[in-house]
Amino acid sequence: MGRYILRRLISAVPVLLGISVVVFAIMAMIPGDPALAILGSYATPENMADLNRDLGLDKPMVQRYFIWLGNLLQGDLGRSFNLNRPVLDEVLERFNATLILAGTSFILCSFFGIAAGVLSAANQYGTADKAITFAVLFGISIPSFFLGMMMILIFAVNLRWFPVSGMWPIYGTRDIWSLLDHLTMPALALSVVATGVIARLSRSAMLEVLRQDFIRTARSKGVHERGIIWRHALRAAMVSIIPVLGIQAGFVLSGAVYIERVFQWPGIGQMLVDAILRRDILLVQGGVVFVAACYVLFNIVVDVAQSLLDPRIKT
Amino acid sequence: MMAFLKLLARNQLALVGLVVMGVVVLLALITPLLPLDNPNATDTPARFTPPFSDGALLGTDHLGRDLLSRLMWGTRLSLAVGFAAAVIAATIGAAIGIIAGYYGGRTDNVIMRVVDVLMAFPYILLALAIVAALGPGLMNALVAVAAVNIPFFARNIRGITVGIANKEFVDAARLAGLSNTKIILTEILPNVIPVIVIAMSTTVGWMILETAGLSFLGLGSQPPVADLGSMLGEARSALITNPHTSIVPGVMILIIVMAINLLGDGVRDALDPRLKSGALSRPLPATLVDRDRQPGGPADATALLHLSDLQTQFHVGARVFRAVGGVDLRIQPGECLGLIGESGSGKSVTALSIMGLVASPPGKITGGSVFYRGEELIGAPYEKLRGLRGRRVAYIFQDPLATLHPLYTVGDQLVEAVRSHYNTPRDKARAHAIDLLKSVRIPNADTRVDNYPHELSGGMRQRVGIAMALANDPDVIIADEPTTALDVTVQAQILTLLDDLRHERDVAILFITHDFGVVAQLCDRVAVMYAGRIVEQGTTDEILSSPAHPYTSRLMACVPELGGGRRRLEAIPGLPPMVDNLPEGCAFADRCDKAQDACRRGEIPLDTLGRTRRVRCIDPETEEATA
Numbered sequence: 012m013g014r015y016i017l018r019r020l021i022s023a024v025p026v027l028l029g030i031s032v033v034v035f036a037i038m039a040m041i042p043g044d045p046a047l048a049i050l051g052s053y054a055t056p057e058n059m060a061d062l063n064r065d066l067g068l069d070k071p072m073v074q075r076y077f078i079w080l081g082n083l084l085q086g087d088l089g090r091s092f093n094l095n096r097p098v099l100d101e102v103l104e105r106f107n108a109t110l111i112l113a114g115t116s117f118i119l120c121s122f123f124g125i126a127a128g129v130l131s132a133a134n135q136y137g138t139a140d141k142a143i144t145f146a147v148l149f150g151i152s153i154p155s156f157f158l159g160m161m162m163i164l165i166f167a168v169n170l171r172w173f174p175v176s177g178m179w180p181i182y183g184t185r186d187i188w189s190l191l192d193h194l195t196m197p198a199l200a201l202s203v204v205a206t207g208v209i210a211r212l213s214r215s216a217m218l219e220v221l222r223q224d225f226i227r228t229a230r231s232k233g234v235h236e237r238g239i240i241w242r243h244a245l246r247a248a249m250v251s252i253i254p255v256l257g258i259q260a261g262f263v264l265s266g267a268v269y270i271e272r273v274f275q276w277p278g279i280g281q282m283l284v285d286a287i288l289r290r291d292i293l294l295v296q297g298g299v300v301f302v303a304a305c306y307v308l309f310n311i312v313v314d315v316a317q318s319l320l321d322p323r324i325k326t
Numbered sequence: 327m328m329a330f331l332k333l334l335a336r337n338q339l340a341l342v343g344l345v346v347m348g349v350v351v352l353l354a355l356i357t358p359l360l361p362l363d364n365p366n367a368t369d370t371p372a373r374f375t376p377p378f379s380d381g382a383l384l385g386t387d388h389l390g391r392d393l394l395s396r397l398m399w400g401t402r403l404s405l406a407v408g409f410a411a412a413v414i415a416a417t418i419g420a421a422i423g424i425i426a427g428y429y430g431g432r433t434d435n436v437i438m439r440v441v442d443v444l445m446a447f448p449y450i451l452l453a454l455a456i457v458a459a460l461g462p463g464l465m466n467a468l469v470a471v472a473a474v475n476i477p478f479f480a481r482n483i484r485g486i487t488v489g490i491a492n493k494e495f496v497d498a499a500r501l502a503g504l505s506n507t508k509i510i511l512t513e514i515l516p517n518v519i520p521v522i523v524i525a526m527s528t529t530v531g532w533m534i535l536e537t538a539g540l541s542f543l544g545l546g547s548q549p550p551v552a553d554l555g556s557m558l559g560e561a562r563s564a565l566i567t568n569p570h571t572s573i574v575p576g577v578m579i580l581i582i583v584m585a586i587n588l589l590g591d592g593v594r595d596a597l598d599p600r601l602k603s604g605a606l607s608r609p610l611p612a613t614l615v616d617r618d619r620q621p622g623g624p625a626d627a628t629a630l631l632h633l634s635d636l637q638t639q640f641h642v643g644a645r646v647f648r649a650v651g652g653v654d655l656r657i658q659p660g661e662c663l664g665l666i667g668e669s670g671s672g673k674s675v676t677a678l679s680i681m682g683l684v685a686s687p688p689g690k691i692t693g694g695s696v697f698y699r700g701e702e703l704i705g706a707p708y709e710k711l712r713g714l715r716g717r718r719v720a721y722i723f724q725d726p727l728a729t730l731h732p733l734y735t736v737g738d739q740l741v742e743a744v745r746s747h748y749n750t751p752r753d754k755a756r757a758h759a760i761d762l763l764k765s766v767r768i769p770n771a772d773t774r775v776d777n778y779p780h781e782l783s784g785g786m787r788q789r790v791g792i793a794m795a796l797a798n799d800p801d802v803i804i805a806d807e808p809t810t811a812l813d814v815t816v817q818a819q820i821l822t823l824l825d826d827l828r829h830e831r832d833v834a835i836l837f838i839t840h841d842f843g844v845v846a847q848l849c850d851r852v853a854v855m856y857a858g859r860i861v862e863q864g865t866t867d868e869i870l871s872s873p874a875h876p877y878t879s880r881l882m883a884c885v886p887e888l889g890g891g892r893r894r895l896e897a898i899p900g901l902p903p904m905v906d907n908l909p910e911g912c913a914f915a916d917r918c919d920k921a922q923d924a925c926r927r928g929e930i931p932l933d934t935l936g937r938t939r940r941v942r943c944i945d946p947e948t949e950e951a952t953a
Contacts, residue, residue, distance in 0.1 A: 029443030033452075040459045135608045148591075152584035154535055156542050157558060157576035160565055168566050175566075221608045224728040227683055231723075232743040232794065233715035236611045236708075246733050265450035269539055273562070283451075284543050287458040295458040303447050310446075321733060322778045 015318060019311045030303045031083065035076050038296050044068075049292050053092045065089075088297030093289050098297035102279065106301065108178055109278035111190070112271070113264045115198040120205035120263065121256055125245075127206070128213020128252075132221065133240050143210065150207030155266055159200040159273035166196060176275040197274040201266055205259040212255050216248040223247070250321050257313035261306055340592020346585040354402040362395040366550040374568045387557075387571045388564055396552055397574055403553040405582070407468050408534030414472040415533070416526045419479020424518065426480065427487025428510055438484070444477040453536065457545045464537075464553065467546035471536045479525060486521050490514055527593055531586035538579055554579050611712075612682035613638070614690045615705045622654075622695035629656040630699060630802050630834050631680065631719070637693035638672075638679045647906045649675040651858035652694065654932070655836075657802060662828060662835040664849035664866070666842065666881070670902055672858040673838045677804045681715050717747045720795035722805040726787035730779040736763075736790045737775035743797040762793040766823060785816035792823065802834040809844065821847055842882050846870055854878045857913035858905050860932060864939035874935055874946040877914045912943070920945055 041048045046059045046068045063069050066089070067078040082089070088098035131143040167175040173196050179185045180193075220226065221244050229243045268280030275281075279298055286294040318324040369390035377385040377393075384393040426437040444452065456470035490496065491514065499509045540546040541555030552560070554575045561571035622634025638650040649672045657663050667673045678684045680696050680703070696703045698714060723729040731739055740759035744750050750758070756775070763771035766789040779787055788808060795803050805824065809817040825848055828835055837849055845852050845866060852869045854862040854877065862875040873879040880898045900917040903909060909916065911926040918925070924944055932942045 025439075026443055026446050029439070030446060033443060033447075034455060037455045037459045132608055148584065148587060152531075152580055152587050154538060154542075154558075154576065154579050154583070156539065157572070157579060160558075160562065160572050160576065164565060164569050164572075218608050222685070224723065224725065225731045226609070227678075227685075228721070228723060228729040228791075228794075229731065229742075230611065231681065231683055231715055231721035232797075233712050233717055233746045234742060235712065235746065238742075238746070239611070243731055247731070250733070261448040265448035268450055268454065269542065272543055283454050283458075284545065287454065287545060288462065290461075292458065295455065299451055299455045299458075302451055306448050307446055323732060323780050 012315075012318075016311070016315055019314055023307050023311055026307055027304055030307065031080055031300060032076070034296055034300050034303070035079060038292060039072060039075075041292065048290070050092060051290050058092075083300065088301070089293035091286075091291050091294045093286075093291045094294070098294050099301075101282065101294065102298050102301050105277065105279040105282040105298075106305070108276060109264070109267050109271070109280060109302075111178075111194065112197055112201065112276055112278055113260075113267045115194055116202040116205070116263050116267075117256075117260050119198060120202040120209055120259060123202070124206040124209025124259075125213045125252060127210035129217055129240060129245055129248075131210065131214040132217035132244075135218065143214075147207040147210050150203045151211070153203065154269075155200055155204055156269040156273050158203055159197065159270055162196050162200055163273070176273075178277055197270045197276055200273070201263060201270040204266065205263050208262075209252070209255060209259055213248065213252050216251045217244055219251075220244045220247045246320075250317070253313060253317050253320065257310050260309055260313075264302065264306060337592040337595060339588050340595075343585040343588025343590075343592065346581065347589060350401065350582055350585065351405065353398065354405050357398045357402050360398065362398060363392040365391060365395040365399040365552070367391060374564070374571070377570050377574075384574050385570050387561065388568075393571065393574050396557060397554075397578060400552050400554045400557050400575060401578055401582070403464075403547065403551070404534055404538055404555065404579070407464065407537045407553060408530055411468050411472040411475070411533040411537060412526050412530040414468075415475035415529075416479050416522050418472075419476040420483045420518065420522050422476065422480040423483030423485075424487050424510060424514055427484040428491050428506070428514060430488070430491070434484070437480070441477040441480050444474075445481070447474075449474060450536065450539070453540065454545075457540060462545045462548065464541070464547035464551070467537055467540040470540065471533055474536075475529060475533065478529070479522070482525055483518055483522065486518055487514060490517050524593060524597065527586075528590040531583045531590065534586070535579070535583055607687045609685035610687075612686075612708050613679065613684040614686040616690055616692040619691065619705070620693050621702070621704070622693070623697075625695070625697040625700045625702070626656055627700040628658070629697070630659050631655070631657040631836070632697040632700075633676070633680070633694070634697070635694035636676065636679055636696060636704075637691065638675050638684055639690050639692050640688045641690060642688050645906045647904075648858050648908060649689075649905055650679060651905070651908070653855070653858075653860055655853060655860070657834050657836055659801065660828075660832045660834055661851065662837060662849045664845040664852040665836060665838045665855060666840060666845055666852060667855035668840060668881070668902055670905075671855045672905070673855045674806050676855070677721075677806050677836060677838050680804065681719055681721070682711050683715075683721070713747070716743055716795075716800070717798045718801050720798070720800040720803050722788075722791050722795045722803060722808045724807040725811045726784065726791045727779060727811075729791065730787060732779055735776050735778055736782070740775075740790075740794055740797060743794050747798055758797075759793075762796060763790070765796065765827070766790070766793045768793075784812050785819060788812060788816075788820055789823070792820075792827070796827065796831070796833075799831065800833060802836065804836045804838070806838045807840070810839070810841075817844075824848065842870070854881070857903055857908060859913070859942065860940075861914070861942045862940070863932075864935075868936075868939055872948045874939065874941040874948045875914075875943050876918045876920055876947060879947055880917075 046062045047054050049062060050058050067075050070078070086099055088102065090096070091098050091101060094101055127143050127147070131140045134140045163175055166172045174180070174193055178190070178193050180189050183189060226239060226243055229239055234243065267278055268284065270276065271278040271280040272284065279302060283295060283298050286298065369386070372386055372390040373388055375382050375386040377383065379385065382392050382394065384397060387393055387396065422437060426434040452474045453470040456473055457466055460466035460469065496509060496513050499513050537546060538553065538555030541553050542559040544556070544559055547553045547556045557575035558572060561575065565572050622636065626632040633653055633655040636650055636653045637648070640647040640649055653676050655663065665673045665676065675684055679691055684691070691704055694704070698719065703711065703714070730736070737756060737759050740762055741752065741755040744755045744758060760771045760775050763774055768774050768786060768789050774782070779790070782790065791808070809820050812820060821844060824835065827833070837844070839845060849866050852864065852866050853860050854869070854875065856877050862869065862873070862878050869878060873882055884898065898917055903913050903916070909926065911928060912918070912930050915921040915925040922945070930942055930944060932940045935941045935946060
C-alpha cells in the first residue's frame, strides 16, 4: 500500500508541472509590460525595479517560468501589493475557509447522493424513485447562486433560522456552534448540484450491478434483500461511484466561488474574484496554482480509497 | 434517424423540454420586434416597481428599468453566449480530437497529455484564470467558458475517431491515395458529427450556466448591458427588500437549463438501446407470479421437489417468450436427476423458477406449481422463499468468476451463507467455512479462506461455489451447468467431487447440462427438454441405451465417444424454434426426419412408455420397449 501511494504521488509530478505551466502561460497572455500589469497603480519606478529583480520580468519567457517555479517550490508565491502581504499567507487563510465550506458540502453530497441513488434503484419505478428522479432533475438544473439567494430569502429573512451571511458572528464567540449556524445554508446550497449528479450516477450504477450474476448467487443463498442492496450491490457499485465523487469534489471546490459570493463567505473564491477585479495578478496566479495542486492531491486520495475498496486493483 | 425522433417523441418529458426550449428560443429571436421598452432606459423615480403594475408587467429594477424588457434581452444574450461557447468548444475540441485520434502515435500522446493536465483543474478555476488574464467582459467570459470545455470535447471525439480510423473504409481511402486532409473531411468527419451534436446538446446547459455564473460574479457582461447572470448579480444587493428583481432572472435560468436537461436526457435515453428492451430493470427479490396462474397439482408428498405444469414466461415489449411451457418433474430424496437440452431449451429457467430466482421483470411465472415436501412455493410469501433458499434448496451456478462477489473474500461469502439463516457467532461460522473448504478438497483451506475469488483458479472457485451450496446441509442442490465453464480435466474432478458429496451427505441433485457424458457419470434419471417442455424422461440406462424421442437420439449423436472410433458426429440440422412463436404440435417437427402431418396438429401428450419412461412423441424410436 505504501508503495502504491508513493507511485501515485510520483505520477502526479508531471501533472503538477503541467498545471504550473498552464497557469504561468495564461498569466503571460496579459498584454504589455508584466511589471506594470502586476503593480498597477503601485507602479513607481523603484517598485518596478524591485519586481524585475525578484521575478526576472525583463528576462525571456522560459527563464521567467523557471524563476517563478523555483520561487513556487520554496513556498514563495510573491507578494500582493493591494493587500500588502505575501500571497501564500492570504491564500492559506482563505483556503482554510473554503475547505470548511467545500469539505462539508462534499460530505453532504456524497452521503445524500449515494443514499438517494440507492433508494431510487431499490424502488425502481416506485413513488420514491419518481420523487427522487424529479428532485434530482431540479437539483442539477437550478443555478447554485440563485438557490443560495432563495435560501437566504426563505430561511434567513423570513423564517430567521440561520444568519444571512458571513462565516462568524460579528459579535459573540467563535465556537463550533456559531460556525455551524453560519455554515448550514451555504454548505447545503453548494452541495445540491453535486448531490443530484451523484444520485443519478449511483442509481444507474446500482441498477447495473443488481443485474449481475453474483447478486443472483447472493439471493440463492437466502441473503436478506437489505443485505443484497446495501452489502452486495452498493459495495460493487461503489467501484464506479468513487471516481465520480472525485470529479464532483472538483465541482464543489470550484462551485464554492459562487456560493462564497452569495453568502459573503471569506474563502478563496471570493479572494480570486476580488483579485481579478482589482487586477491583483500574483494573487490570482498563486490562488489558482494552490487550489489546482490541492485538487490533484485529493484525487490521489480518491485513487487510494478505490484501491482499498477493490482488491483487484494491483497495489 | 426517424426511429430516433420517434423514440424521442415518446419520451413525454423530453417533449416538454423541447417545446419549452423552442418557445424560449423563439421569444429570444423575435425580441427586437416586440414592443418592449428600451432595456437600458433608466427611470430612477420609478425604481423597484412591483410586478404586475401598469406599464411594467414584471416590475422595474433598482434603476427603474423595465424588468420584462431586460429579461427578454438578457435571455437573448445568455442563449447566444451559451450556444456560441458550445459551438466554439465543440469545433476546436473536435478538431483537436480528430487530429489526435487520426494521426495517433506521438501527436496523440502529446495532445492527450495536455488535455489530461487541463482536465486536472477544477473546472471553473481555469475559467477564472483565463478571465483574470483577459480582463472582465462578456466576450472574455465566453472565451473562458469555451476554452475550459475544449478538453472534454477533444477527449470524447478522439475516442470515437480512433475507432473509425481503423475501419476498412478508411484503409481503402488511404490505399486509393487520398490525402489525409481529404480522408478526414470525407470519411471521418461525417461519422463524428452526430457524436459532436449529442455532446453539445448535453453540455450547452452547462455553458449557459457557467457564463451566467461568471456574469453573476461581475466578470462577464458589463453594465448597462445585462445577461441573465449579471441581472441576478446586480439584484443581489436588493435581494431582501425587493426579491422580485432576483427571482425574475433566476427563474428564467432555471427554466432554460431544466428544459435543456430534459431534452438532453431524452436524447441520451433514445440513443441507449438497452433502455428500449427494459434490460436495465432491477430484478425483484423474487420472480413475479401472475395473479391468474392456474396452480398445478396435486402435490406429490413423497417427492422432495415436485414441479407440476410449471410455466415461466418473459414479457419483452409486445413479445412473450414461453421459456418454460408446462414442465413436470419429481426429485426424490437423495436422487440425482439430470435435466438435459440445448441452450435456449428452458432448462436453466426451469431451475431458477423453483426458488423464484428468474429475473423479473421481464420474467414471470404464469402457471403451475412447485412443491417442496408437499408445500406450494409459487406465490408463497418472500420470507418463506428466502428461508428455504440456501438452507433447504441450494444452487451452484455456471461461471464461478461471475457468480461470486468479486469484492468479498470467499470466507466472508461462506460465513454469510450460514449467517443468513442462523445466528452463528462470527468465529464459529468462520471455522465452519474452513471445514466446508476442506470438505470440497481445497488444499490449505485455512489460508484460502481469506482469498478473493480472482485469486483462485476456475476449478477452485467452483469448489467454493459447491462449498457455499453445502453450507447449511440442504436437501437438494440445483446445479446449473456447474462444469461448463471449466476445462476438461477440472470438469472430471468437479463431477467426482459432486458424486462423492452426494453419497456422503445423501443430498439430492438436480443437474442441468447439455452434455450426455456428464449425465452418464452422475445421474440416476434423466429428463430431456426441448423448447420449454420435457420431451422424454427415464432412467439414465434406458435413455442412454435406447433413446425413444427422435430429438434425444439426435442429441446423443452429437456427443463424441471416447474410443468409439469411426462414428460420424452429426449436428442437428436447423435451429430450435423461437419460444415466442412456437408451432402447433411437436416443436421438433421441423427438424425431425420422421415428421408426419399428425406431428403438427394439436397437443402431443407426454405418454408413458414402459414402467419408468415417458416420451412426448407419436412415433417413438423404440416401439418395442413398450412391451
